[in-house]
Amino acid sequence: MDDRDATQPELHVGLISGTSADGIDAALVRFDGAHCTLVKGDTYPWNAALRTRLVELGQGGDATSLDELGALDIQVAEAFAQAALQVIAAARVSPKDVRSIGSHGQTVRHRPAAKHPFTWQLGDGNVIAERTDIDSVADFRRRDVAAGGQGAPLVPAFHAAMLQDANEDRAVLNLGGIANFTLLPARGDVRGFDTGPANALMDAWCERHRGTPYDAHxxxxxxxxxxxxxxxxxxxEPWFALPPPKSSGREQFHLSWVQSHLSGTERAEDVQATLLELTAVTVVDALRAHQPQTRRVLVCGGGVHNPILLARIAAQLPGVHVESTQAHGLDPDFVEAMAFAWLARETLAGRPGNLPAVTGARGARVLGVVYPR
Incomplete structure (x- = not known):
């Protein structure tokens, strides 16, 4: 437990590479009591060969050996450590002034519903602490899974702390590789769950047919x-009908899954349009089913830059304001990275980071493993 004076401002770094593995998001965050400010955020590219292998594993591919997994664990950690040092340097801050690094790691398998439930994120926290000389917190998801939860989503606790409003029923929609909601009623419990694929399928289809990593705008x-x-x-797909708590990833929604539903005569651009519509309708279906009184949807994640997707969601939610989290002081590109800085801060203070109503865990748990500098 951290016995430092919680009233003093602190700097923390949050790191995440999401389902799409399209880069490492790094956020240097200042916490001043309950107030949270993004000091500097940036996205750092993966080594191309490493990213290709991580995406293959994330989509259900098998590792060639334990040696390969061990080496990947270190390579991911080295890349995360470098991203942390780069964002700190870009902000002209000394690493000695940073209290901690919270690292999500790179998910290569997520099986919370298996006979022996597990979730696996690569990126050894020992290496991050050693390379940066900063206290590091990693491996956030496995304690929640051990407690019977989905291990995801974990960001809703941060959303609630920063964006809940006592006068309005809100929802935060993260359009990452997978889409997920945090439901923030003016009164009542916070809830959150994955709704299905978002950028992961659209990016993969675009890369296959256009040779570009994502569908710009x-x-x-x-x-x-x-x-x-x-x-x-x-x-x-039966997964869409499952009740929350639920989570998913590339191992479920991948190109082979799409291919299995094609007749073979579809035009590539029509499939892309259909994948976009699939994201929109499953998002809308989920909101109507679980918080139909929502008046405002705050959007973050890479999908916030896809005006076609946002327009399709808004068109199916008449009377609901659909807007970026930027309008409420949170950069939509770095909300999740900021959340892992916040989670690291909670861990060091000995406070729980999960919401059992969201993940389905048996209770609130302090998340993550602390790796001292």
Whole structure:
């Protein structure tokens, strides 16, 4: 437990690479009591060969050996440590002035519903602490899974601390590789859950057919027309009908899953448009089912830069304000990285970081493993 004076401002770094593995998001955050300020945020690219291998594993591929997994664990940690040092240097701050690093790591498998439930994020915290000489916290998800939870999503506690409003029913929508909601009623329990695929499928399809890592501004999808028959086949996936708590990842929603629903005659741009529509309708379905009285949806994650996707979500939610978290003081590109800085701070203070109503865990738990500098 951290016995420092909680009233003094502190700097913490949060690090995350999401389901799409499209870069390491690093956020240097200042906490002053309950107030949170992004000092500096940036995204650092993966080594191309390393990213390719991580995506393969994340989509259900098998490692060639234990030696390979061990080496990848170190490579990911080295990349995360470097990202932390880079964002600190870019902010012209001394590493000695940073209280901690909170590292999500890179998920390569997420099986909370397996006979022996587990979740696995690469990126050895020992290496991060050693390379940066800063106290580091990593391995946040496994304690929640050990307590019977999904291990995800973990960011809702941060959303609630920063964005809940006693006068308005809100929802925070993260459009990352996977889409997920945090439901923030004006009164009542905070809830959160994954709704299905977002950028992971659209990015992968775009990369296969256009050779670019993502669909900039939704232009590829906009050039096609959603195939309603294909949409209904995709939407019939049983996972969508599961009640919360629930979470998912690339191992469930990947290109082979898409391919298994194709007739073989579809145009590539029409499939892209259909994948975008799938994200929109499953997001809307989830909100209508679990918090239909929502008046404001605050969007973060990479999908906030896809105006076609945001327009399709907004069109199906008449009377609801759909806007970026930027309007409420949180940079949408770094909300999740900021959350892991916040989670590290909670861990060091001995405070729980999960919300059992969100993850399904048996109770509140202090998350993560502390690796002293």
């Amino acid at each position: 939704g232009a590829f999808a906009a050039s096609g027309t959603a195939d309603m028959a294909l949409l209904e086949r995709l939407r019939a």
